[in-house]
Amino acid sequence: MWDGSSNANLPWFKSHKSRVPETDIRDAEAYEFVENGETRPFVSETRTVHKDIAYEDGSTIDWLREEAAERERKRLIGTQRGLHGLLALLQDSAGMWLVIILTGLGIGVVGAWLDVLVKWLGDLREGRCAYGFFYNQVACCSGLDPGEICNEWQSWSQYLGVRSIFGQSLLQAAIYISLSSTSSIQIVFAGSSAVLVKTYAPYAFHTGIPEIKAILSGYVLDAFLGPWVLLIKALGLALAVASGLSLGKEGPLVHVACCWAYLLSRLLRQSGQNEVRKRKLLAAAAAAGVSVAFGSPLGGVLFGLEELDAFFDDGDVMWRGFVTSVIAAVSLQYIDPFGTSKLVLFQVSESGSTWRAFELVPWVFLAVVGGLLGSLLIKLNTAAAVYRRHSVLHDWPIVEVIGFTAITAAISYLVVFLRVQSSELVANLFLECDPAKGDYHGLCNPTATWANIFLLVLTALVKIGFTAWTFGMMIPAGIFLPTIAIGACLGRAVGLITQAWHRAYPNAWIFSSCPPDPTVRCISPGFYAIIGASAMLGGVTRMTISLVVILFELTGALSHVLPIMISVMVSKWVADAFGKDGIYSTWIAMRQYPWLPAREFRDKGQTAAHVMKAASNLVVIHDDGQGCTIKELDELVKRHTYHGFPVLYGDQLLGFVLRDKLRSCIDSMLAEDSNMDRKCTFQPPSRASGSDNSISDLSPLLDEAVLQLRKDVPLELVVNMFQKLNLRHILFSEGGKLTGMVTKTDIVWLLTAGAPHAGALAEKQF
Template structure:
């Protein structure tokens, strides 16, 4: 049986009734699919929304967020992702697949006891599973490996070395002659890089404003209603434009293809008499996708931003490619096009090639990825000749994007969500010391060694939500105990008989009547002088897994700085830090 449209199946003949039926079914299916995804996420697994990459980045840098990796989150993420992608919303599946891979790994580690007490080993496995997620999502195994080095684990300032090597390699390659591209093509390539950087920064700023508006209006209380409304508007508008009506993956695949005599012409893209119309439609599609993506990335459904961003860039790249090809054909005899073959039947400019370059530039402008992005795009296209122009466009897009805003989309969302993730930036102070960022001892909640009872400690951890507490003896530092360890020790002795028993954290204050808590003290706590330069403190946190550093003066506690304090220091340039926490 052959495929039938709804109008054919229902035998609707009138043109107006046929169009109304088609768009009604198109919008209704979009609403049903997106609404189902939102309901599943809202009711069963709130951590299954969004892309998941910001949270994975934070976890791999030491943040404990086990609820984000539960089997229930995995199930809802997988089902919700299929529904949301099918709805036609401006989102992708690639980022969420990284979250899915990490959830699977976390589930498997629960069956092995050696991973229960080793967060470091868990993070290593999660990094490997993130690479597997990229490999599955893009078919790019090498890109997955480089992605975890550049984007997820970063290795502090080593990413600067990778970026500098990337730039040097690109410049060296440009100086060599190549038969796969012409010198005049550097102009449109650089233009696409500038466009990618500008529009990438614009998309980030729009997305931030939408996220803030969502949090501060009624939409925060009605996430499912927002998803339904967004899917209805997206479907209704998308149906009117031929390039937005289809799935983004299908559109991108066709934009990447070159025009060949024996190949089906996709919606007239290869028709030389319709170049102006195609350029107009491609630009309109890109602008609509920017608006849809800015709103969609953050609603209560699993959603990635890779595919929508690639779609935007591919549309603009194809438009620039068609424009360049048209110009070259019209002025083939001018000096600038002398490098093209003299035969008019031989193609000189490849618009599909430009779509790949535009997609790379736009993705670089939004995510600020560099090396891993080039490898992923190279493995997607499978053409070695694509590497150099992709490198040029990515390099330009990153420079332009960094000039308009320091942070990529994932870093911005980490800052807005308030995750204690330290960006691998090279921080330099202006002569400030640790005293300028530490919490002074008078503002800390302290445990006085040998003076607190079990009941008083239990009341303290219920009143204060700090993740750890310094222990002192008349302001002299004894040690530090984490919240979880203290709760565990209290739970062992919390009874009506022992609630009044005093607790000892050191041998000096231990006597026969005291309850010994000394084995709960942190073994690897670091304490420095408050005159230590801020720059050194930042580097210590960036390169170690310390969550706090204590400051002492001749053995007396004078202050404390936590990882969150350093995060706040490094994100103070961003005005919306913690706005979604």
Template sequence: MPTGQPKSPSIRTPAREDVPDHDDIAASDAAASGSKDQQTPSGAFKRNKKNTYGGPRFLLVPGYEAGTDYVMPSPRSQAFGPGDDNFLASGTRDESNDEHLKDGESLEWQAETPSRRVGYEDMTAIDWIFEYSKERQRLQVLRHNARGIFGYIREVLDSSQVWVVLLLTGVAAGCLAAVIDVASDWLGDIKLGYCASGEDGGHFYLNKYFCCLGFDGLSQCRDWISWKTTLGVTTGNASWLTAYFIFTISSILCAVTASFLVQEYALYAKHSGIPEIKTVLGGFVIRRFMGLWTLVVKSLGLCFAVASGMWLGKEGPLVHVACCCANTFMKLYGNINDNEARKREILSAAAAAGISAAFGSPIGGVLFSLEQLSYYFPDKTMWQSFVCAMAAAVALQAFDPLRSGKIVLYQVTYSSGWHGFELIPFALLGIFGGIYGGLFIRLNMKIAEIKKVATWLPSPIAQVSIVALLTALVNFPNAYMRLQSSELLYYLFAECSKVAHDPFDLCKIGSATGGTVFLLIIAALLGFLLASITFGLQIPAGIILPSMAIGALFGRAVGILMGIWVNTHPGYILFSTCEPDIACVTPGTYAVIGAAAALGGVTRMTVSIVVIMFELTGALSYVLPIMIAVMLSKWVGDAFGKRGIYESWIHFNDYPLLDNSEETYVPDIPVREIMTRIEYLVVLTATGHTIDSLSNILATYPYRGFPVISNAKNAILLGYVSRTELAFNLQTSRQKPRFLPPDTEVFFSHQPQADPQTTLDLRPWMDQTPLTISSQSSLQLTVTYFQKLGLRYVLFCDKGQLQGLLTKKDAWLVLNGAEECLNTVQDHRLKATARSPRDGQAIEERSLLSYDTHSPLIPLSPESSAF
């Protein structure tokens, strides 16, 4: 080692104590595999095991002697090391701004500008402030160079890139929705028979709807041949059993095919994808979740999943499909693809296009993205969402998959209005929707928790096949459950005066009415149970359409009962407003209101549901009853729990999303009671480091960032350097063209005497202006900063001196009831016994939010039990 360089420190066994984590955001790949940790009892929580060391952990140059002895533990095998192939996080380096630099030239000119070149790691949070600063800087350079006609053209082309991506996304989403509709309908009908129209039965590719198009009733259609007819079994119980057997086998084959595609080719194609999309829009990075391969598998698997007849829907997955399309088209333009904040604005618009293509409801899609998904939704994003949703609706309308002018099968219109006395059953449907939503979420999450810890369950594909078998056995005997969900909604929403053929006795009045009501209620109960089991399997599956179907089944039953009551007692004063020769009650409207109430109860959405239902029915007069039902369903559902189904799955998967619209109780306490104090932080000093010593630090400490201070005595905060930036620079400095030796001096502050050719200045790669607030601030203010600004961490200072740090993850743990009792946290930190990370797992490298199953439980006090 050259003269003047300090000597290596001695290594001894570190003292051990419980140290709070100060890592930046990361999370386990919970979408791909669940944790087997024990469940934390109610009213208590557990803390991750921590690395602990005696005294303040200021990382200085080797050999530096501070007031307390410096100790360093042995490097852990899973931490990054300078000799590892995976030393660097996967990312890209933008060298467009430093091509003119000479070897060793100072980079001080970059110190006040965004200078990061390394991409985000998987399962980490983005830096919203940096991304928008980078975009503002790019636009300033573009405007500065926009001189003359060519500069104006460049500006126009640059601004048009977003609109090209939005239009392509909308058109692709609409076309894919149409293709999925046609393919899933054909696969679903194949379970019952095939089309034999055309020469030599050449139109076998037509589903039952198109094969019998033009006939007054499907029963009169002779071109559709059932399998029992083909096999020559047309009479007796054998005919029914043959159809039952073929229906069951076909359902299982479709479900297993969809699950196999997901399990073997794209695991992120499972479920609806909306919880993950909401997390991504909140600033989280989940790589490969919106890739092209995920798009292909999701679209193809969705066709088979819907055709299987399981109680699932395609509306939620279509949002994922639209976002995958947007992510693919954004790769055409580096200005968009390289900026994570702009990408999320476009993904918000793509989500609106997904709902627009699913329901034929462009305005409802925009409101769905605003109300349910988007973390940040400025005015320009609303305009972009509107254009993208409109493009999707226009493309779907032009494709016209039903050849009827309707975008979706269950679009209906009503010629009659409602009466005042019907507000009572409408309100009851709203209460039913809230009860259904609350019970569904509890049952579904309980099943998910059992599956997470159970070791006796079969493989995911076997689970899907078992549920598909159970669903087919239950669906076939019930005529309503045997239908595809979209076809079922068509019959339930229909107005009796406009139905030429009533194959399911929904419009008959008499002795058959009691049996119809019974079958509708039984179908709703069985659908509730089957949907609770199905949502969460390794298969593309949404919950929007099943919830609407369950609510519509119950609502139609209530509407039929109301019609019977009015017909049997026409003289009641309640019914005095009914006209004598016109049906007083329209049962189809009860199905619509029931569907809206059930959807509101399970998702906790309000405005977007009302608008979607209005666009489906076109009946402005029914907006008020729908609003009343949705309002009551949300109130009743909130009595069971504030989280909707998507928020529940976000919490179940431990995604660290701080939703800025979520009504979360934040304790009114000083933030210093929960922040990680400086004596427990791993802090870098401004000078006294070498490339080798910093590489050892990265190999020893798996944290994703380090505060930088002036020195160990006064601890003046200079900035914050992320792990990826530090690792990238350390490795590239030892490669072409610089080839710096391992003992090269590294510093984070201005050193006028340093030779830029033989030293490494990391100031441009350090965040020199991190957000800092006083440690006397309240936790409520700090959480507001995290929610509104999208921060990853907040540093606390007193007159410039670093006092502590709080990460977004820490705030997430507190607000979700997983952090220690706030009024005893300091005593616990002083008295806790020593613990080290779990064997074979560096802190939060595999799982940021996996709780320590061996740490002592601290019961929550009554004052803090609310969170």
């Protein structure tokens, strides 16, 4: 084994294949250490293929072991000859593609069903269809010309025959508030069932993207993907969005997609016990979730690549994600839940698509505001989450949901733009004024410009407060749509200000590029809303390329891609000045999931000893060659939950044994012989003293090629190795003697120590 060098003469690596025929260890990675033109063994990373060993929830997977197992599975399939081998190969490939296709189809159907249910529940707060109770407003008024009054849709005051203006207002307010609260109560009832809440349903709260990111990086949380979670997430999400709370369905749809793919893989027995294969499937499903949420197949793939770190440098996984996204989007388009023959609700036309250079000034201003408010929203949300965790509200989540829903409903009824669902608000803010399409709450009335500006800014500020508190309550909730709505309100307000300025001073030099004909539109406030939405979303999520593509596919504004890119770029620069982490990374840090950000780390002269846990503080297994008893090992495994233990002979390091391997081996031995005093050793027979057959040989469990470094190596090197190699631990030795150990958890703490409220929600929540 190699003890790592210091700062000078840092090595580079090359990889080749290694086989160890005398054991059950096959086709594992090995590395060579190259220094001064001399090649010598660096690490021979070998892994026994244990297909029957399952990880416990809360642990992290061993990527090298899982990848070796997957290579071995494919090798065994490839060694089969003749027709049987061909059929086995076709079955393996067809099975995975069947899951991919069914995942895309299923998510498209689920997404369409959610859209219809959310729209119907939301419209139910305002009124009902005269000829069918289960028709939403779009379905009830289908077939009418633009701007034509729909007499079939009746408000509750009209349906109940209330004639007086005072009575109508009072009745509408009462029904609006009561139905909003009822939806949340339905969520509470759906989530408070004894079996669902205590066993599965708690994992259905929140967005799910932080957990999906952690799972894709190797965190094991199978309960998060269970069938009950799928059901409660879908139903609860529809009720939560329709309740009028400031939340969206986009993030939770990614969780729903992953749950659906996981369920299919188990039913069709495709992922098996291999965790890497499972994560590649979940990555494709996550892309499909974004595709359905935004109607953005390409954006879904890029979202998985940029935000979820999902594709493992594997082009095949990206291809599967693309196929799943396209199938999901086509399914959604075919069902057409909006009744518009469009993929999403926010598509806008490009009429009057020319933009002028002077508009870059208000757009950059919007980007700066988006970056500032995005950072503010993250800080408010984390502060609310920490307060909730340490207050009495943590013990009364149902009361919190009911109470805050009532507050939201009461305030929303006072602000006209908050009465409708966020999706409807955004759709109208993105549209340009057109007499044929009507006037949304006087938004296009030139005599009410300043009143509309005030209402839009007020709506944005109130929605920031609502979103900061709602995103974290015990209900399914996404943050994409409310963030888009906040930015769209601010963008439309800035657009109206610019338009009013142009109307007041049409001959000013700054407007010299505008058409001289006053009937031709120069300023497009609807596109300012799109710019504001992209800026706000960039400030909250810190996404870049995928965000631009999603907004382009969302709106169809091809000619305005460059302004959107500028807006996202500036908002990210501004937001990064107040912290590099977006909302999802911040929640991961607060929950202390074992997820390593890909950003560069500089050690400022520190060495590995700065974070290393000394050997004297480690739980180790001492093997002097005479053997230890099964009882001692069993007590060790039960007492400590570490994922593995160093094995020492005296003070010399023999290797490292994983806890799950040791646990499985002990259980197998006890199943054959219940004698707890039986001796066992980790030293191979050639090294163990004597040849006593009564001593069980556990040396095949031992990883003798565990990665070892010296404790004086730069800390930056250690962090890079964890990030690049997906390691769970690194041991440190000096002359063969164990000096310490660093785990992935230690590196996570190191990289997230500067995050606001890091670890504040790390305790078990459920």
